Structure formats: structure tokens, C-alpha cells
Amino acid sequence: MSSDELFSFSERAGLLFTIEGSLLSVLAVTFILGFALVKWLRRTITTWGQETPADASDSSLFLNLMVADLIQAIGCLLNFRWMAKAGVTNGQLCKAQAALKQVGIVGVSMSSLCIALHTFAVLVLRWMPPRHASKMAVIFIWTFAAVVIGIPHAVHKNDEYYGPTTFWCWILPNWRVEQIVTEYLWVWFSALSMLVLYTLMFCVMKGWISIGRGLGDPLVVIDSTEPPSPTSDGAEQAKRTKAIANLMLYFPAVYIVTIVPNSIARWSAFNGNPPPPELSLFANTIFALSGLFNFILFLLTRPRMVVGKPIVLVHDPESQRHSYQTPKRSYSDTSTLGYLPDRRDESQSQLDMHTFSPSVLRSPVLVTLPSSVYSTSSKNPDEREQEQSSCHLRKMSISSGEELQLPNK
Structure with a gap:
């Protein structure tokens, strides 16, 4: 099965934009994963032969998001083959692209949601999840993706399940329910959940809502009183807190921006109205830039989560105790x-x-x-x-x- 007509010059140019967006994401994600690997190796060498606890500044969820972005971007990079041939052909490469894109998209959506839940627990509930919670979340994410994507594929292993869908490969149109259940249901569930969680975080950091003592006192009080007049230091602190609150809104905003154009194109096709090629190619280009956007977003809001100084083992011969030190921080x-x-x-x-x-x-x-x-x-x-x-x-x-x-x- 192949495309009935060859792509026009403008369509091939549009595919080139999707390839460039994917390449930027691959480079950004590869850089940060490589940096994290070097950091881990350096810490491992420093503490070689000694019992070491998990990294206190656990970045497993963020790195998992980067891995999912990388898988998604690699799947989109395969558009290079279709651009070169001016058409999409069925085969193993086509099926590989469809599977990679599905796994990456579900991985990105669930990783983003888990990061939102973790951030909400720390900043709003003031509860630090157990040390291995993020590792368990990573296992859950990929198990969930394997089940959601693998079961329908196994059910339709004797059918034409993956194949050309105009400009790339995905689930064929005659499996509409599978298209929604294995991908778009979770994409929009994550988007709506993130919108609620980050809105609450924004309100808490702005001081509009205050939480008593975290999980010990779950009562939420709406604070409608004017805050006391701050000193110069307090004003600077309030300014920085407001900046953090504003940055928090970028998390759901960036995720929603990357999925909305593609969702509009897909839902239009679901209703029997194929979108114009320009919309499909533009939407896929924005979607392909997801890795780059997440990379920039985390550098702006949490630069030390991955690129922070490694934990250093300190041994006190008098007390016979070990401690792991990171750069000192204060509440101010x-x-x-x-x-x-x-x-x-x-x-x-x-x-x-x-x-x-x-x-x-x-x-x-x-x-x-x-x-x-x-x-x-x-x-x-x-x-x-x-x-x-x-x-x-x-x-x-x-x-x-x-x-x-x-x-x-």
C-alpha cells in the first residue's frame, strides 16, 4: 500500500520543516541526557566502592520525559524517507515510525502528568514523595504505554493496523476507536489534569490560596485579605515568587500548545473532513518541537534538576558518619x-x-x-x-x- 500521488514541492517542503523540528529536539534532548550521564558517571567514580543512597535531587521523571521526547522525535525524523521518495510506502519502516510515535507521545503525556503531580505534592501539599516514588512512576509509565499500545496491536496482528496516513505512518483510519483509546484519550487527560494542577499551584504561589500544614491539615483557605506592606527585601522576594508563579503556567501552556494543532487536525479527519496539508504539516512541526520546548522550559525553571553539582561524599573520621553534600541553600x-x-x-x-x-x-x-x-x-x-x-x-x-x-x- 502506498500513496496514490506523489507529494508536491510545497508538501515536501512542509515535511522538511517537520524533520528540522525533530532534529532540533533530538539535539536538545541528546545534549541534556548526555550531560546527565556525565554527571552520573562522575558521581559514581567519586563514590566508587562506597554505599551511596539515591540522588537527593532526583531527576528521574524529568530524564524520563526527555527519553520519551527523544523517541517521539526519532519517529518524526523518519519523515526524511517519505520526503526523499515523495510518498509514504508501507513496510517495516512505516510500522516502526507508527510505533515509535505512539510510544513517544504516550510517554510524554504521562511523564508530564507525573511531573505535575510531583510538583503539586512538594509545592502545595508540602509533602516530599518517598525516595523511590519517581522510579516506580517511571516503571508505571512504560508499563502503561506497553499495555495501552501493545494489546490493540496484538489483537490486530493479522490485520493492516499500521500504515500510511497521508504524510507519515500511524494507525489506519478504519481503526478509529483504537486511534483514540491508545493515544488521544491520554494526551487530553494529561493536558486537562495539568491545567488544573498548575492553576492551583499558581494560585498558591501568588498567595490567593494558602494551605495549612500540608497533608496534616488539608483545609484550603481562600485568602482575600491584602498582604502586609513588604520591606524592600520582602518586595524583592515577592517579585521573585511572582516570577516563579508566572513560569509555572508555561508547563501546561507549552504542552497544550504542542498538542492542540495536531489534535484539531486529527479530530477534523475523524469527522470525515480531512484537514488541508498546510495544517497537518504545521501541526506536526509544532509537535516535533516538543523536546526542544521541554528542554528550554526546564532550563528556565529548574536548571539544577539535571545540571546541578553532583552530590559529594564527605567522610568524618571522628564521628564515623558519611554525609552527602550539595551546594548550600537557604530559604531566602x-x-x-x-x-x-x-x-x-x-x-x-x-x-x-x-x-x-x-x-x-x-x-x-x-x-x-x-x-x-x-x-x-x-x-x-x-x-x-x-x-x-x-x-x-x-x-x-x-x-x-x-x-x-x-x-x-
Whole structure:
């Protein structure tokens, strides 16, 4: 089975744009995956032969999104064959393109949704998911894609299931239900879910909605009062918080922008009105740029998620304890917009949950720890335990710019 007519010059030029968009995505994704690989190898060599925990700044979901973008872009790159031949022909390459595009599209949609859920849990619910949650999410994403795509393909293994669809290969038009259930249902489910989640995150970061104490107090309170007049530092912090909130909106916006043109073209075809070639080729070009858009978006909002400094193993011979250090951060450090903090130990998480409220996080707050907390290595365990238990909060101020002190004994 092949195209009835050869592509015109303008149609081949349109295919060239889809190829160029795919190539840009492949280069961007390959760069960031390569950088992440170098980072992982460097950390592995540094900690070779020693027991190491998982990376605190877990970027598994983001890297999984990049892998899905890469698969999708490679599938679209195969348009080069159809442009060169001025037509689409059935065969193994055609089936490979259809399968790659399906796997990539479902992988991108589910990875984007999982990232939205993780971000919502951290920023809104103030709950850090378990260390291996992202790994389990990655396994779920690809298992889900294999089931959703593999079962219909196995059912129709003796039928013409994949084949030419005008400018590239996909599920043939006579399998309309499969086209929707195996791809577009999940694409739009993810888009609508992301729109809701990121809208809530935007409202929380703007201060329009405040959450009590995260999962311990799920009550949502609409804050209609005017915030207190900020100091100069508070104003700068509020400005940066607003910038983060604005950037958050780009996540669903970019995803929806990449899927809407292609969805319009597909739904038009579903209704028996084939879209004009210009719309189909334009929509596929935007779709092919998904990897590049995600690359740029994460560099703007979370540059340290993948390109941050690697964790360094530190050994204290006196205390016989190991610790993993990343660059120091404070609550008033907003130099990197949208950065999610590293995983901390349980005691620190409890301090954060019960001490800081959203209004405090919007103001620069300095936490000063007593020197004794850092100089207990020379004391025996009983002395350290007694000293730590005697430390208590004597002063707590949430006004902008003031200190929150943990004084000495």
C-alpha cells in the first residue's frame, strides 16, 4: 500500500520543516541526557566502592520525559524517507515510525502528568514523595504505554493496523476507536489534569490560596485579605515568587500548545473532513518541537534538576558518619527560579512543616543554628543527646527579614 500521488514541492517542503523540528529536539534532548550521564558517571567514580543512597535531587521523571521526547522525535525524523521518495510506502519502516510515535507521545503525556503531580505534592501539599516514588512512576509509565499500545496491536496482528496516513505512518483510519483509546484519550487527560494542577499551584504561589500544614491539615483557605506592606527585601522576594508563579503556567501552556494543532487536525479527519496539508504539516512541526520546548522550559525553571553539582561524599573520621553534600541553600535564596529543594532528613522536614507557613516562605527568613549543633563530634553520645534535647526555640519571628534563632543551651 502506498500513496496514490506523489507529494508536491510545497508538501515536501512542509515535511522538511517537520524533520528540522525533530532534529532540533533530538539535539536538545541528546545534549541534556548526555550531560546527565556525565554527571552520573562522575558521581559514581567519586563514590566508587562506597554505599551511596539515591540522588537527593532526583531527576528521574524529568530524564524520563526527555527519553520519551527523544523517541517521539526519532519517529518524526523518519519523515526524511517519505520526503526523499515523495510518498509514504508501507513496510517495516512505516510500522516502526507508527510505533515509535505512539510510544513517544504516550510517554510524554504521562511523564508530564507525573511531573505535575510531583510538583503539586512538594509545592502545595508540602509533602516530599518517598525516595523511590519517581522510579516506580517511571516503571508505571512504560508499563502503561506497553499495555495501552501493545494489546490493540496484538489483537490486530493479522490485520493492516499500521500504515500510511497521508504524510507519515500511524494507525489506519478504519481503526478509529483504537486511534483514540491508545493515544488521544491520554494526551487530553494529561493536558486537562495539568491545567488544573498548575492553576492551583499558581494560585498558591501568588498567595490567593494558602494551605495549612500540608497533608496534616488539608483545609484550603481562600485568602482575600491584602498582604502586609513588604520591606524592600520582602518586595524583592515577592517579585521573585511572582516570577516563579508566572513560569509555572508555561508547563501546561507549552504542552497544550504542542498538542492542540495536531489534535484539531486529527479530530477534523475523524469527522470525515480531512484537514488541508498546510495544517497537518504545521501541526506536526509544532509537535516535533516538543523536546526542544521541554528542554528550554526546564532550563528556565529548574536548571539544577539535571545540571546541578553532583552530590559529594564527605567522610568524618571522628564521628564515623558519611554525609552527602550539595551546594548550600537557604530559604531566602531565590537565585534559581523554580528550584525544588533537595530531600532532607526527617527531623529537618518536620521543622520545615511545623515552623514555616506560606507567608513566611514568601519573606526572606534566616535560620541561625547554634555553634554547638555543629561541634558535637568531640562529645560522647550521651552528652550530645543531652545537649540536643535542651535546645529549644526562644525566639520566633515571621516578620520579613528577621532571624529565627536556635540559641545555645
